[in-house]
Amino acid sequence: MFGYKFKIGELVVEKRKIFYFISLAMVALSLALFLYKTPQLSIEFTGGSLYEVKCEKVCVQKTQLEAQLSRYVDSVKVIQTKQGYIIKTSPVTPQTKAQLENKLQELNLVIERSSTIGPSIGQEMKSKALLAIVAVVLLIVLFVAWAFREVSKPVSSFVYGAVAIIALVHDIVVPLGFYSVLGSFGAEIDTLFVVAMLAILGYSVNDTIVIFDRVRERLKQLKALKQKESFEKTVAYAIDASLARSINTSLTTLLALSALYFFGPSVVKNFVLTLMMGTIAGTYSSLFLAAPLLVSYYNYKKSKESK
């Protein structure tokens, strides 16, 4: 069995300012992308109607399609796809629905799928999505603080929780920025995206806990052996010890996800890409952001005490 021969723990801890800068830059860039190129909300959140149609034989022209459909509903938007079109309109009433579908049939368009979402349901989804994200973040913080409650020295257990949040924020914002880039290719913020965000939250904290765990274990070990070691060294040790595991785990996850991306159904492609981004961000943040932050806080606390 071979392993990763290089010991980068000390390097990371020593040069942590560089890694902070990289993280900050990524977060800033992602936020900028998100604000500048905010992806559209899907009809699941705004309400509206959507039809995905396939052309049989001859394809009707996009402009003609728009004109024809405008007679039945407002705000018709037609997007071309590989096999046909995606048609978005304001919500259709059941009566209009039948008319519309007949028209589509007339134009030789096969309806692959359709959705009509009333605006009030859309609003409810939005609220639920936000609440779910807030709830998960809160619960995770509490959980981390609880899981590390016995390790109060040299940094208190809440610090672990707080650092985990910082890593979480990084792991959420970076995929968000990435998704904004996808947005210019048509990706929308839909419920699947929210699911991806929540999955990333869970996964990221997973990763961070493994490293914190190594730190905790090392501290216990030192205490039992009555040895002393600088906190920097402890964290560096934890990073080295977790390196192989972190990289391999994200590799296997990425392998599974790439299989999904290249061979899986197209409806989940954006979902999968977001998850891949989150996996990479999560691994990066646990090793190069969360762990060094512990050291920074420790040094900060010490410098305050010595004043």
Added chain:
Amino acid sequence: MSMNKKVKNVAILAILASVFAGLLAFDFFYKKIDYKKGLDISGGAQLVFSVDVSSIPQEDLQDTLSALRDTVERRVNLFGVGEPSVYIQKGSFVSQEKDKYRLVVEIPGVVDANEAIKMIGETPVLEFKMKKENGEFDKAMITGKHIKKAALVFTQAAPGQFGGEPAVEITFNKEGAEIFANVTKENVGKIFGIFLDGELISDPVIKEPIYGGKALISGNFTLEEAKKLARELNYGALPAPVSLSSSQEIGATLGKQILDQSAKAGLIGFALVSLFMIVYYRWFGLLATFMLAYYVVFVLALFKLFGVTLTAAGLAGFILSVGMAVDANVLIFERIKEELASGKKLLEAIENGFSRAWNSIRDANLSSLITALILFWFGTSIIEGFALVFAIGILASMITSVWLSKVVMHSFAELISNK
């Protein structure tokens, strides 16, 4: 029991369980239990209606809602394709609609949802309301749920009227008859209104208490109208009016494509992960591959057993969990490597590896489970599918990667050490 015996027993159990799981997952039972397919895989329609409960008195609410559900389910069953699912949902507490109720109808494999919408929409809403002093009508005291059957009849001749008009005679069920008797007894001389689909069609004066449990609805119907009304009422009258608020339909070809592609992606993902593990961890990697195969079969069998609904997102979640299931193995193997490097013997290294890694595995998986729980609450049935798959995947991976691996590795280690 000595360790060897214990391990042997567990091994036998594990083999039996895996054979069972394999048979279940891959359909070799004579009584075929199918995977439950979500709408986006089987194709079909989901219709969401909002229910207007404004004229239902508070104490009747739950009753009315379940009668509504039953009536609609009866109607939907007439379509006959696959198992429809009809249920009542309350608006979430975070929405503007928190006191509103919704009726959700899921019809897998249905070809034309418009038919279903029309049929549900055409179900008559019948209400009997008392007229109050101020001329307004009170809440409904009798609704569609009290009707046992309806029949086409012709009115009898009466002073000032010709007979032979088409009408509908309603027979109430026991509860309805009781209510009707009591109300007519207490309100002789007063007017009550018969409302069909929200419109007042007749407002007779109560001349005497009616104990027979029957009522006659006559309102200038043509023969066709009366016939249709009687028929519709027999299928079931809606106890409360509903209106379509959202609908989703997915064609079956798209659904099948999604299923096929997911299966293919799953196989390839499994192969890639196994390859990596074997290349990097050699023999341990081979063991991990077997554990992974076991895990896949085990989880698939659980899906069948618990009737977990498979959706596109759910299958993606399952494939994701295959990549993550290996995580516990990686953690354990890395620990064992460390122990071996520090000079411990194989057996001890394995023991220590497992016990040291367990804390991390437990904590890490717990946080993922928290996420799954919240997702479950959040969701539409599609997201619930993902959350359930995720949660089952995590729990199953803890069993296979930790417990099962430990047993197998231990027995192999003992075998090797005893040579």
